[in-house]
Amino acid sequence: MGIRKYAMLGALALATVSSFCIPAQAEDVTITVWSLDRDIQPAPNLIADYNKLNTGIKVEYRQIQFDDVVSEAMRAFSTGQAPDIIAVDNPEHALFASRNAFLDLTDMIAKSEVVKTANYFPGPLASTMWDGKNYGIPKATNTIALYYNKDMFKAKGLDPEKPPQTWTELVDAARKLTDPAANVYGLTFSAKANEEGTFQFLPWAQMAGASYENINAEGAVKALDTWKTILEEKLASPDTLTRSQWDSTGTFNSGNAAMAISGPWELDRMVAEAKFDWGVTLLPVPEQGAERSSAMGDFNWAIFANTDHPEEAFKVLEYFVSQDNRMFKDFGQLPARLDIAIPETGEPKKDAALKVFVEQLKYAKPRGPHPEWPKISKAIQDAIQASLTGQMTSQEALDQAAAKIKAVLD
Amino acid sequence: MKRVLSSITDGRGFDIALVALPLAFLLLLSGLPLLYNVLMSFQEVDMFSLGTLWRPFVGFENYRKLFEQPETLPILGNTAIFVTASIAGQFLIGFGLALFFWTNFPGASWLRGLFLVSWVMPGLVVGAIWNWILSGDFGVLNFLLRESGLISGNIFWRSDPNYSLWAVVIANVWLGTSFNMILLSVGLSAIPGDLYEAAELDGANAWQRFWTITLPMMRSSIGALIALGLIFTLQQFDLFAAITSGGPNNSSNVTQYWAWDMSFRQYDFAKGATISVIMIVFVMLASIVYVRSTRHEVRG
Numbered sequence: 097m098g099i100r101k102y103a104m105l106g107a108l109a110l111a112t113v114s115s116f117c118i119p120a121q122a123e124d125v126t127i128t129v130w131s132l133d134r135d136i137q138p139a140p141n142l143i144a145d146y147n148k149l150n151t152g153i154k155v156e157y158r159q160i161q162f163d164d165v166v167s168e169a170m171r172a173f174s175t176g177q178a179p180d181i182i183a184v185d186n187p188e189h190a191l192f193a194s195r196n197a198f199l200d201l202t203d204m205i206a207k208s209e210v211v212k213t214a215n216y217f218p219g220p221l222a223s224t225m226w227d228g229k230n231y232g233i234p235k236a237t238n239t240i241a242l243y244y245n246k247d248m249f250k251a252k253g254l255d256p257e258k259p260p261q262t263w264t265e266l267v268d269a270a271r272k273l274t275d276p277a278a279n280v281y282g283l284t285f286s287a288k289a290n291e292e293g294t295f296q297f298l299p300w301a302q303m304a305g306a307s308y309e310n311i312n313a314e315g316a317v318k319a320l321d322t323w324k325t326i327l328e329e330k331l332a333s334p335d336t337l338t339r340s341q342w343d344s345t346g347t348f349n350s351g352n353a354a355m356a357i358s359g360p361w362e363l364d365r366m367v368a369e370a371k372f373d374w375g376v377t378l379l380p381v382p383e384q385g386a387e388r389s390s391a392m393g394d395f396n397w398a399i400f401a402n403t404d405h406p407e408e409a410f411k412v413l414e415y416f417v418s419q420d421n422r423m424f425k426d427f428g429q430l431p432a433r434l435d436i437a438i439p440e441t442g443e444p445k446k447d448a449a450l451k452v453f454v455e456q457l458k459y460a461k462p463r464g465p466h467p468e469w470p471k472i473s474k475a476i477q478d479a480i481q482a483s484l485t486g487q488m489t490s491q492e493a494l495d496q497a498a499a500k501i502k503a504v505l506d
Numbered sequence: 507m508k509r510v511l512s513s514i515t516d517g518r519g520f521d522i523a524l525v526a527l528p529l530a531f532l533l534l535l536s537g538l539p540l541l542y543n544v545l546m547s548f549q550e551v552d553m554f555s556l557g558t559l560w561r562p563f564v565g566f567e568n569y570r571k572l573f574e575q576p577e578t579l580p581i582l583g584n585t586a587i588f589v590t591a592s593i594a595g596q597f598l599i600g601f602g603l604a605l606f607f608w609t610n611f612p613g614a615s616w617l618r619g620l621f622l623v624s625w626v627m628p629g630l631v632v633g634a635i636w637n638w639i640l641s642g643d644f645g646v647l648n649f650l651l652r653e654s655g656l657i658s659g660n661i662f663w664r665s666d667p668n669y670s671l672w673a674v675v676i677a678n679v680w681l682g683t684s685f686n687m688i689l690l691s692v693g694l695s696a697i698p699g700d701l702y703e704a705a706e707l708d709g710a711n712a713w714q715r716f717w718t719i720t721l722p723m724m725r726s727s728i729g730a731l732i733a734l735g736l737i738f739t740l741q742q743f744d745l746f747a748a749i750t751s752g753g754p755n756n757s758s759n760v761t762q763y764w765a766w767d768m769s770f771r772q773y774d775f776a777k778g779a780t781i782s783v784i785m786i787v788f789v790m791l792a793s794i795v796y797v798r799s800t801r802h803e804v805r806g
Contacts, residue, residue: 167770174557191773195554279643289753290771334662335642337754338670352643470772478577481755485667496576 124154125408130169131183131235131395138236138379138416138427139183146415153408166191173197173473178400180409183235186223186471187291188210189396190465193224193231199399199406202229209413219392220432223462232398233413234432236423238359239460240268240296240391241452242380243345243366246373248273248280248354259377263322265402266355266380270331273354274338282331284353286341294463294473296341296357296393297323297480302389302461304382308472310489311479311506318382320483320490327484337484359393360430360453363446376449390459394429408496468504475500540786546779553773568780577615577756582784584671585740585760588678592742593735595679600686607687618691621684629681633748636677640664640749667757670750671736674758677745682738686731693727694720730800736792740785760787 133139143155158179160168166188172178173192184192192198205211211233213221246256252272260266270282286292294318297319298308304315326332332353336344341358348356349369354360357379366374379390397416399409423431424438430453438450461470479497482488488496513519542559547568549561572578590747607618624632639646642662651657663673704713721728743762746752752759752767759767761781769778 163770170553170556170773174554176557191553197553287753289755333643334665337665338750339665349645427718471774472774478755481753485757486752487667487755 106204119289121172121334124152125405126154127158127181127405127409127412128158128179129181129183129412130158130160130165130179132165133183134159136427138419138423138429141426142416142419145419146412149415151411153411155412173400176410178402178404179352180293180403180405181397181412183395183397184232185464186234186392186394186396187465187469189223189232189398190226190469192398193226193465194261196401198231199401199403199409200231201233201399201410204406205230205233205409208410208414210222211417215433215435217432217434217457217460219457219462220394220396224398226394226465231418232396235395235397235416236429237432237457237460238361238381238393238430239453239456240299240357240359241390241456242377243348243350243358243362243449244375244377245348245354245370246375248351248372252276252354256373256375260355260374260380262380262384262386263319263382265388268324269327270326270355271295271329274329274331276330279352281333281347281353282324283355283357284332284344284347285336285357286339286344287336287484288338288340289477290480291313291470291473291477293477293480294339295393297476298463299379299389299391299461303379303386305387308464308466308476308501310498311476312494313500315382316494317490320480322495323480324490326482328486330339336345337481358390360450364428367443367446374445376452378452381505388456388459390456390460391460392457394432404498430454466505471504475504536607543779543782543786546776547783549776551775551779556775564776568776572777572780576600577759581756581759581761581764584756584758585762588671588742588760589736589739591672591675592678592682592739593732595675596682596686596735597732599679599683601690603683603687604690606695607691618687621687623684624681625684625688627681629742629744630748632677632681635674635746636680636745637664637749640673640676652677655661664750665754670754670758673750674742674745677749678739678742681745682735684736686735689731689734690724690727693724726799727802730796733792733796733799737789737796740789 102198129139129143131139140157140159143157146153146155149309165182165184168184169178169184169192174395179196189198205213213230216234217237220237222311224230224232224234242259244256244259249256249259249269254269254272258310260269261437264282272282274280274282277317300319300322301307301311301313303314304319306313306316306319310316314432327334327336333339333347338403342362344358345358345362345366347353349366349371381388397413399406399413403409420431420433421436423429423436430438430450438454440447441450463473475497478500479493482496483490483493510519514523525796544559545559548563548565549555550564550567551561554560603618603621607614640663642648642660642665645660647663648657648660651661661669663669688702701719701723703716706718710718740762746758746760746763750758752763762785765778765781765785767778768774768781
């Protein structure tokens with residue numbers, strides 16, 4: 097009882113004191129920001145730092161769960177209660193941009209001293225564009241590459257400094273590395289029936305000259321057939337069909353898979369868990385000299401079109417962008433910037449891996465951008481799963497996907 | 507005025523108030539969303555019309571498009587298999603356990619209580635645990651089956667289209683059995699003991715007593731339980747999200763998961779609503795069975 101009384105008094109005192117301090121900022125503009133970042137991730141920290149600058153703009157933060165970002169944003173926008181700024185997953189950016197729910201930032205970016213489109217990797221930047229205009233700014237980025245277990249390479253007579261560079265080499269290496277007696281699969285990746293499956297498959301199709309617009313092109317069929325070979329010969333676990341990238345790479349860390357396709361978000365866990373020598377190489381290409389490609393993940397910043405304070409909101413974004421050089425050092429995320437070097441971490445394996453990921457990022461392509469990306473993605477996932485479970489040939493499955501995608505695009 | 511007041515404090519008005527309050531509550535919290543859902547299934551919905559009530563009316567267009575999709579019929583079939591197999595499994599094992607604990611050996615009520623732990627656990631936790639148990643390469647279930655010589659190679663419960671639906675059924679049977687057992691135990695203990703004594707004196711054996719006394723006396727409990735089971739199974743979402751996500755290739759997809767996927771993964775809210783309406787029809791049927799079978803309870 098006593099404690100509660102004192103606490104109440106304290107709160108009251110605090111309220112009075114702060115209400116005396118506030119008048120100086122009484123006419124502050126308030127900008128609300130929604131993102132999925134937790135307390136150790138960029139958004140809340142950058143906002144706290146920004147509020148300390150006392151610029152006359154007060155930023156309020158709300159954390160939303162990954163699964164709720166889009167539905168929550170749609171609901172808020174359609175009822176006129178949208179925040180000023182939101183962080184949205186890059187394949188979903190076009191959904192909002194194409195309907196002008198996001199503010200066109202082209203002119204503001206052109207005038208800006210801080211935000212320069214030339215500084216960004218082309219993939220992340222493309223994901224913020226719609227109809228040739230800038231509807232956002234990349235927040236961070238990631239991509240996928242091939243992790244491999246150097247100790248296993250040595251044990252099976254493969255050169256650990258010459259990881260597979262083409263699909264044929266990859267399948268051959270997987271055959272040599274697969275060892276059912278020791279519970280080791282040659283490769284692990286994810287063909288799950290959600291966005292992760294599309295995220296992993298699309299780069300393969302793109303490297304072979306296909307794209308989501310012509311997903312039944314010869315190259316995509318060849319890519320899917322390669323996946324099919326890998327699964328039919330049990331070079332990867334059949335659970336690849338239902339396992340996430342995170343769980344799949346877990347089997348690599350525990351020594352049950354010799355190679356893994358995944359992204360830089362695995363690095364810290366791998367450094368802590370993997371009790372072997374490992375390396376990262378660029379995603380293998382269909383044949384020597386073929387075009388490279390990779391997936392592109394992570395979120396973009398955008399300003400909602402119905403904000404009352406577009407100028408101030410953009411100033412807040414400019415501040416976020418100006419802090420991009422802290423992105424990796426403080427929060428472990430890769431900035432989507434060509435002009436910012438990733439600092440050394442002092443962990444040689446991680447530093448070497450980061451160099452590969454930054455190189456790979458140059459070839460990263462966005463998914464879409466298309467306002468109905470989830471439907472396109474679903475068609476691709478269905479095709480992957482229909483083919484890999486043996487219910488259809490790769491050609492049939494991708495033909496069906498192409499028909500579904502055509503219906504969406506028309 | 508006074509008459510109205512006195513009728514409210516003591517009389518018909520009081521009865522009406524008692525009925526009206528929960529009815530208003532139900533209509534507000536269940537009825538309106540339900541109607542809204544039905545309305546939405548006849549409309550064209552997108553993100554910009556999400557906040558409004560009157561949207562372009564498209565008649566049965568959503569239904570027609572839904573049944574044009576190649577996956578629709580298999581998913582409805584999966585739902586039927588999932589519901590039938592889950593209820594059958596939960597009920598048979600639950601009834602067996604209830605009869606077993608009914609013999610009242612020392613510690614029976616204690617053990618029976620412990621069985622409820624599975625019912626108390628959140629679906630996602632149960633799903634995560636079964637996800638490990640059913641894992642193809644290192645799963646406990648495969649290990650047990652292999653060691654006991656039942657299978658020679660691993661079964662990929664989650665990833666083999668022939669097994670994926672059954673993987674979720676197994677987890678769901680485990681989850682629901684204890685609830686069935688408890689309800690059936692209650693039903694069993696309500697049967698008067700003298701009926702059995704009389705039957706025994708007349709020379710009825712255990713089997714005859716079960717068929718002519720236990721089962722008929724349990725009819726309303728069983729009816730209610732199966733109707734509740736249908737509702738619970740049609741609500742089962744967490745296990746699908748945690749174990750198979752409806753994959754591979756929709757082989758373990760059911761309407762309730764599909765409706766969510768349509769609305770919140772593909773943002774096709776109208777089709778999500780359409781699937782829900784189809785489900786509502788089935789749940790309504792179950793509710794009628796439930797209401798009819800619990801009516802007997804008053805008499806019994």
